[in-house]
Amino acid sequence: NAGVTQTPKFQVLKTGQSMTLQCAQDMNHNSMYWYRQDPGMGLRLIYYSASEGTTDKGEVPNGYNVSRLNKREFSLRLESAAPSQTSVYFCASSEFTEAFFGQGTRLTVV
């Protein structure tokens, strides 16, 4: 039982490059999330998906896009990375009384 799997674990990008962070869950959860974590700012919601095919902006969506192509997978895309997007990114899934997190992706944009 893998839970929530995020890839990659570490990434260094140059400013202007693009990349996609992948997230998959095997718990049949409807809701999935992308958060970023920066020192002293807690977890800030980037995007949220309540179910397959639906997405909603969170607190800090600018510079990001997401895709929820199926129930298992929720990807986060940076089209043109900026140094301000240097952060640790967490994917999560939840269903009623359960919420689980991936191990995080540490992204550095230089």
Add this chain to the structure above:
Amino acid sequence: AQSVTQLGSHVSVSEGALVLLRCNYSSSVPPYLFWYVQYPNQGLQLLLKYTTGATLVKGINGFEAEFKKSETSFHLTKPSAHMSDAAEYFCAVIHRGSNYKLTFGKGTLLTVNP
């Protein structure tokens, strides 16, 4: 608006002292409530959760939390702090009246002094 408030971004205690981390929520319907712990450079680990039933919930590592509906609170406690408890703690809720959406507090950094 539904929200989660953690009072105190930084709490410092001595080893052996009581740990009290505060969490209040705002919701028209009592939510499901969670506490997560994050050790340095690691992911989030579930400490405990309240869904229904007994309002005093026991979790891992000697932590417990009590759901108080009248106070809209879910404070986390541990009778005696250990050095290994130093970490960041997040309170979270799943709002039953809003697509069962997960919402986090801003976190409380716990420091344990020898």
